[in-house]
Amino acid sequence: MPVRIDVAAETAFDGVVDVTVGSAAYRRPIQLSSGARQRLMLYVVISDPRRPLLVSLRDTGDRPVAEQAIPLLRTRVAEGLVVALTADAAGLEFLTAEGRGLAGAYLREDSLPDHWAAYEGVNAVVLRDLDERAMSGGQRQALREWVAQGGRLLVTGERGLRQNQTWLADLLPAMVSPASTVIPSGALPGMLFPQPAAVLLPKPGADVWPARSLPVVVSRPYGRGQVTAWAFDAFAPAVRSWPGRVRLWHQLLAGGRIQPLARPALSDVIPTARTLSGGAQVQIVALSIFYILAVRFVLRRFATRRGTWLALGAVVVVFGILLYGVSAAARRAASTTVQLSVVEATGTQDLARVTTYVALLHPYGGAYVLTAPEGALIRPRPEAGPITSAAANTIGGEAAPGVLVFEAVQVISVPVHGRVRAPIDGLELKVENGTAGPLTSPAVFLNGQTQNLPDISGRLSTPLPPGRWEPADRNAATGAFGHDARAWIATRLDAYRTPAIIGYKTLWLLGDLQDPRLSVRLLGASNGRSLHLLLAPIMETGGR
Amino acid sequence: MRANPILRGDLRARLGGGKALAGYTLFLSLLAVLAILSLPPELGRMQEVRQQGLLQVFLIIQALFIIYLTSATASGEIAVEGEKPAWDLAASPFSTGTIARGKLATSAAFAALLVLLGLPLTAAVAGIRGQALAPVAGASIVIVAAGTALGTLGALYAAVFESDFARTVVHWFTLLIVVLVVAMAPSPWRFVSPVHAIPAAMSSDFTGVLLALAAYGALAAAGAAGLAARIGAIRREAVAA
Numbered sequence: 001m002p003v004r005i006d007v008a009a010e011t012a013f014d015g016v017v018d019v020t021v022g023s024a025a026y027r028r029p030i031q032l033s034s035g036a037r038q039r040l041m042l043y044v045v046i047s048d049p050r051r052p053l054l055v056s057l058r059d060t061g062d063r064p065v066a067e068q069a070i071p072l073l074r075t076r077v078a079e080g081l082v083v084a085l086t087a088d089a090a091g092l093e094f095l096t097a098e099g100r101g102l103a104g105a106y107l108r109e110d111s112l113p114d115h116w117a118a119y120e121g122v123n124a125v126v127l128r129d130l131d132e133r134a135m136s137g138g139q140r141q142a143l144r145e146w147v148a149q150g151g152r153l154l155v156t157g158e159r160g161l162r163q164n165q166t167w168l169a170d171l172l173p174a175m176v177s178p179a180s181t182v183i184p185s186g187a188l189p190g191m192l193f194p195q196p197a198a199v200l201l202p203k204p205g206a207d208v209w210p211a212r213s214l215p216v217v218v219s220r221p222y223g224r225g226q227v228t229a230w231a232f233d234a235f236a237p238a239v240r241s242w243p244g245r246v247r248l249w250h251q252l253l254a255g256g257r258i259q260p261l262a263r264p265a266l267s268d269v270i271p272t273a274r275t276l277s278g279g280a281q282v283q284i285v286a287l288s289i290f291y292i293l294a295v296r297f298v299l300r301r302f303a304t305r306r307g308t309w310l311a312l313g314a315v316v317v318v319f320g321i322l323l324y325g326v327s328a329a330a331r332r333a334a335s336t337t338v339q340l341s342v343v344e345a346t347g348t349q350d351l352a353r354v355t356t357y358v359a360l361l362h363p364y365g366g367a368y369v370l371t372a373p374e375g376a377l378i379r380p381r382p383e384a385g386p387i388t389s390a391a392a393n394t395i396g397g398e399a400a401p402g403v404l405v406f407e408a409v410q411v412i413s414v415p416v417h418g419r420v421r422a423p424i425d426g427l428e429l430k431v432e433n434g435t436a437g438p439l440t441s442p443a444v445f446l447n448g449q450t451q452n453l454p455d456i457s458g459r460l461s462t463p464l465p466p467g468r469w470e471p472a473d474r475n476a477a478t479g480a481f482g483h484d485a486r487a488w489i490a491t492r493l494d495a496y497r498t499p500a501i502i503g504y505k506t507l508w509l510l511g512d513l514q515d516p517r518l519s520v521r522l523l524g525a526s527n528g529r530s531l532h533l534l535l536a537p538i539m540e541t542g543g544r
Numbered sequence: 545m546r547a548n549p550i551l552r553g554d555l556r557a558r559l560g561g562g563k564a565l566a567g568y569t570l571f572l573s574l575l576a577v578l579a580i581l582s583l584p585p586e587l588g589r590m591q592e593v594r595q596q597g598l599l600q601v602f603l604i605i606q607a608l609f610i611i612y613l614t615s616a617t618a619s620g621e622i623a624v625e626g627e628k629p630a631w632d633l634a635a636s637p638f639s640t641g642t643i644a645r646g647k648l649a650t651s652a653a654f655a656a657l658l659v660l661l662g663l664p665l666t667a668a669v670a671g672i673r674g675q676a677l678a679p680v681a682g683a684s685i686v687i688v689a690a691g692t693a694l695g696t697l698g699a700l701y702a703a704v705f706e707s708d709f710a711r712t713v714v715h716w717f718t719l720l721i722v723v724l725v726v727a728m729a730p731s732p733w734r735f736v737s738p739v740h741a742i743p744a745a746m747s748s749d750f751t752g753v754l755l756a757l758a759a760y761g762a763l764a765a766a767g768a769a770g771l772a773a774r775i776g777a778i779r780r781e782a783v784a785a
Contacts (some may be wrong), residue, residue, distance in 0.1 A: 012673065269571070276583055276672070279585060281580075284579075284580065284583065284668055284672075285576075285580055287668075288576040288579065288580065288665060288668070289576070291572070291576075291664050291665070292569060292572045292573060294577065295568060295569075295572060295661060296565060296568070297568055299559060299560070299564075299565055299568060300565060301560075303556075303559040303560035304556065304559075304560050308559055312657075312660065312661070316660055316661065316663055316664055319664040320664040320667045321667075322581040322664075323665065323667050323668035323671065324664075324666045324667035324668065324670065324677070325671070326668075326671070327667075327668045327669075327670075327671030327672040328671035328674070329673070330671075330672065330674050331673075331674055363674065401674060523780050
């Protein structure tokens with residue numbers, strides 16, 4: 001959950017902002033000059049909404065300067081949100097009344113988040129009274145990236161649609177005519193008053209309602225998400241009392257939030273064990289042998305002389321320190337990360353959502369700092385004790401010996417395109433890989449079956465003969481990291497649906513991607529094991 | 545202060561000589577193999593119980609080695625070149641008390657020597673398991689005490705039983721009782737077994753450790769008293785004959 005904290009300082013301040021949620025604590029350093037204000041956005045995991053959120057401002061001596069407990073009211077806890085950008089905070093009350101776990105929230109431009117991850121609990125965003133000048137580039141990008149990876153956006157109102165905002169034009173499912181029109185009373189069943197409406201010119205592939213007259217509702221997939229335009233104002237007083245609006249809202253929100261295919265359960269396939277390095281094992285064996293030889297030497301030479309015990313003691317102390325030091329150092333050096341990234345192409349604008357699960361193997365415990373790529377958000381799964389987060393892409397803390405799992409999410413550009421045609425004797429696949437590295441061990445999946453492909457550097461054009469399809473391996477518990485990750489994904493592909501992706505018609509391309517933009521780094525340790533999988537939906541063209 | 549002459553003579557014999565050297569090499573080699581076998585095949589799954597468990601197992605096996613070696617060398621089951629058994633010492637000019645204290649001190653010093661020699665390998669296991677050395681110190685005290693007690697009893701058996709077979713049977717019977725039978729006894733008696741006394745020492749269970757040390761102390765005192773009495777009896781028999 002995103003938590004926005006506004007801090008104002010009358011005098012210069014240097015310290016931290018602490019947000020405590022249950023047993024987890026998030027800490028963000030803050031420095032303010034006299035009279036300055038700063039807004040912080042922290043992304044926290046709330047596992048128990050019965051406990052209040054404790055926000056405190058602490059100075060460098062860890063003394064509290066200001067504290068506030070924010071109760072998470074039961075009435076404010078919802079399974080999903082519909083966020084409306086509107087000047088009038090009214091029109092979404094029916095959501096709460098329906099008892100479906102949804103709640104409405106009304107925001108203005110300055111409250112919109114500038115990272116798409118803040119929309120993760122949002123089922124739909126409604127844009128009505130939108131002042132383009134009041135929005136930052138980051139806020140627009142956040143909204144676009146969220147929609148591309150499965151968000152639902154509704155743009156409503158004749159006035160708002162006709163503003164023809166450049167950044168929104170690409171998202172909209174229809175071109176908007178400069179002219180406006182009026183929906184006469186009775187044109188929409190049950191609507192008693194005429195309504196001003198924008199003239200929508202649907203883009204190819206858009207769903208239009210009603211089908212045979214002036215389009216009133218137009219929707220079209222955008223990446224894995226959906227953008228809908230209502231030609232009339234959803235929050236106009238006459239529409240708020242129109243019974244037919246509820247059906248339109250239900251259509252908009254049908255199916256709930258669209259989630260990425262990579263879910264937290266995928267982290268189960270990450271190996272959380274690592275063998276002691278061969279070098280360390282050789283060192284310990286060699287030191288043990290030298291020790292035995294040294295003891296033999298001392299006993300042979302000094303057994304009958306004075307000072308035998310001293311000589312033996314010296315050998316024991318020297319080898320004791322050496323063996324303890326070498327083994328403890330080998331253990332400390334074993335702190336590493338194992339990470340699995342799933343790069344899910346959205347199918348639009350080369351945007352891809354990356355979900356990275358990072359297992360921090362921390363056999364000795366102690367301090368750690370993990371840094372995700374710029375623009376990414378990293379968070380613990382589940383709570384990992386007190387956490388310091390200097391930025392959204394950095395997380396650190398003190399951990400007990402063991403394994404901690406983190407999730408990093410980001411949106412990047414991955415120029416991999418594909419299309420598949422279906423002539424009579426099978427399928428023809430064309431893939432274009434515009435990334436810097438090859439796509440290795442690629443395979444395509446369709447209806448629970450798979451075909452392996454050669455590595456893809458640049459372009460690949462290949463037939464997919466019917467006889468070469470094999471059942472996809474669904475055993476994700478073999479212990480082989482790469483195999484299990486692929487099997488986990490393959491198992492879930494058939495059931496995966498978004499407005500743009502229809503399971504039985506969508507061919508999936510899955511392959512290993514080499515991309516340094518995906519690496520989460522552990523401070524003070526060499527790069528651990530990592531696997532980056534690209535998952536791209538390839539739509540069929542030409543019918544089948 | 546002069547060291548006990550029995551202790552001096554026994555230690556000289558046990559530190560030098562080809563057989564003793566081979567014994568130390570074998571003992572350390574076995575510990576080294578154990579240490580290497582306890583290197584974790586995987587460093588990720590870090591349940592603390594399992595981590596501590598392996599060090600405990602290492603120390604318990606080490607304790608069993610040491611208890612056997614101290615008692616077997618004292619009882620004569622493992623003969624050490626140049627070391628005089630209690631039976632022979634009856635003919636020496638030393639007092640029974642000196643001989644009994646000397647044999648007790650020999651067992652204590654030998655057990656301490658073996659613990660000392662095993663320390664670097666124990667440190668390797670502790671290091672790789674991320675364990676501090678403090679619990680090892682506690683366990684070492686228990687091992688030395690157990691070795692002393694069983695070693696003194698071994699010296700007593702050497703004086704009591706003339707027959708090698710009878711001595712060996714009684715020696716193994718004692719080991720079986722102290723290590724296994726007592727381990728199955730209800731608490732607190734089970735702490736007398738090193739199988740329970742060592743974990744108690746590692747987890748700072750002072751009651752268990754004190755009970756074990758008291759029991760080992762009593763065994764050692766009883767063994768030394770018995771040895772003194774037996775040597776006295778041998779001398780009287782010799783005079784009478």
